[in-house]
Amino acid sequence: MRVLAAVLVAAALPASAFASSRLLYLEAQGVAGYSDQEDSLIWHSESAEDVMQKSSVGFDFIQRLSGETGDFGLLAVQARLAYDPDAEDEIEPQLYNAYYKHKAGWADIWAGHSRPAFGLSSVLDSHALLLPTLAMHGFGFDRDWGLGASRDFAWGNLSASLTTGSGMPLRFEGNYLASLRAAKGILSQDNWELGFSVGAGETLHTMGYEVMHEEPQPFAMAGADFTYLWDNYEARFEAMGGTNRDEDAYALFARLGMNLLDEGRLKLEAQPEYSKIGEHEGFRFSAGPAWQLSDTLTLRAMGRYDEHDDELRAVLQVYYYSKVL
Numbered sequence: 675m676r677v678l679a680a681v682l683v684a685a686a687l688p689a690s691a692f693a694s695s696r697l698l699y700l701e702a703q704g705v706a707g708y709s710d711q712e713d714s715l716i717w718h719s720e721s722a723e724d725v726m727q728k729s730s731v732g733f734d735f736i737q738r739l740s741g742e743t744g745d746f747g748l749l750a751v752q753a754r755l756a757y758d759p760d761a762e763d764e765i766e767p768q769l770y771n772a773y774y775k776h777k778a779g780w781a782d783i784w785a786g787h788s789r790p791a792f793g794l795s796s797v798l799d800s801h802a803l804l805l806p807t808l809a810m811h812g813f814g815f816d817r818d819w820g821l822g823a824s825r826d827f828a829w830g831n832l833s834a835s836l837t838t839g840s841g842m843p844l845r846f847e848g849n850y851l852a853s854l855r856a857a858k859g860i861l862s863q864d865n866w867e868l869g870f871s872v873g874a875g876e877t878l879h880t881m882g883y884e885v886m887h888e889e890p891q892p893f894a895m896a897g898a899d900f901t902y903l904w905d906n907y908e909a910r911f912e913a914m915g916g917t918n919r920d921e922d923a924y925a926l927f928a929r930l931g932m933n934l935l936d937e938g939r940l941k942l943e944a945q946p947e948y949s950k951i952g953e954h955e956g957f958r959f960s961a962g963p964a965w966q967l968s969d970t971l972t973l974r975a976m977g978r979y980d981e982h983d984d985e986l987r988a989v990l991q992v993y994y995y996s997k998v999l
Contacts, residue, residue, distance in 0.1 A: 696736065696738065698736075698997070699733065699734040700995070700998050701752075702993075703727065703728075703729060703993045704729050705719060705728055705989065706729075709985060709986075716987065720806065722762075723762075723882045724881055724882040726801070727804060727991055728758045730755060730757065732754030732768070733752070734750075734752040736749070746777050747775060748774070749774050750771045751769075751771060752769075752772075752801070753772075754770065755768070766883070768842070770787075771786075772787040773788040775788075780825065784823075788817060789817060790814065790818045791822055791854055792814045792835075792854075792871045793869075793897050794807055794910060794927070795816050797869070797901075804960075805943055805945050807912075808914060808925050812951055813897075813925050814851075815840075815841040815877075818839065820835060820836050820837030830858045831855075831857045832855075832857075838850060839893065840877070843880060843885065845885065849877055853871065857869040865903040866900070868898070868900050871897045871898070872895070874894045875894075876890035876893065877891060892919075893918055895914055896915060899911065899912040906933040909931075910929040912926075913926050918951050923950060924948075925948065926948045928946050929943060931944075941964045941965075943963075943964070944959075961977055961978075962974065962975045962976035963975055970995060971993070975988070975989065
């Protein structure tokens with residue numbers, strides 16, 4: 675709440691007060707689908723307890739801070755008000771990004787709610803997408819509260835973080851997660867990147883804002899990820915193994931995409947995935963198109979088969995994202 679209050683104050687002040695630039699976007703989405711397991715309409719892309727994706731409206735705010743020598747910091751907040759009639763709380767406030775990033779010269783340092791330095795999800799922004807990464811299925815956290823640092827080199831990137839290991843909620847029950855990721859290659863220049871990650875700590879089993887188990891559980895995992903871009907094709911792979919929730923855990927993941935039409939406005943993706951945490955294991959296959967109808971409006975669809983839950987589901991999303999400031 676303090677971070678959000680600071681952002682609202684910053685937004686209300688004139689730009690001259692900061693010698694900076696700011697961006698404000700309006701975000702809105704409508705989500706609906708069908709599950710053959712539930713034999714009914716659903717209003718979420720994952721589970722009703724999870725945060726993504728649900729019908730929602732919100733904002734994405736970025737404040738760049740600068741001085742005589744240039745930019746020295748960035749403040750970012752992304753928040754939504756989500757609606758899901760299947761959830762315990764039909765209307766749920768969601769705070770997604772909420773961090774300050776400082777350019778220290780030797781590294782970029784962040785504090786708040788951001789991406790921990792673990793796995794493919796640390797470099798792949800999925801906040802608007804229907805297809806989930808492994809972090810959405812219990813292997814790490816898409817966002818977490820804490821501190822992190824990242825530095826780019828000529829050969830790639832090195833990043834580290836120390837976070838609460840609680841994901842969306844901010845909880846202190848003796849839980850923590852220390853993570854490190856080293857990447858070879860620069861995707862924007864080389865069209866490929868190979869990353870290696872390790873993470874260890876005592877983490878909470880959370881699903882969205884719901885805490886599934888009150889006691890922190892051991893987490894010690896290592897993983898490798900690889901991204902390759904070629905012409906209008908994209909390929910992403912990830913493998914993980916170790917201990918998760920005090921159980922043996924493994925995961926394999928691939929996402930294959932093809933961009934069509936002018937400027938890649940139509941994307942077709944397929945995603946096979948296998949995961950195991952203790953006795954909970956199974957294969958998932960997801961696929962679907964994303965069609966950018968305009969600069970502000972995108973239509974996405976996803977079909978998924980989940981072997982563990984023996985479920986087929988289909989989800990449709992209409993996503994709106996527009997600059998207002």
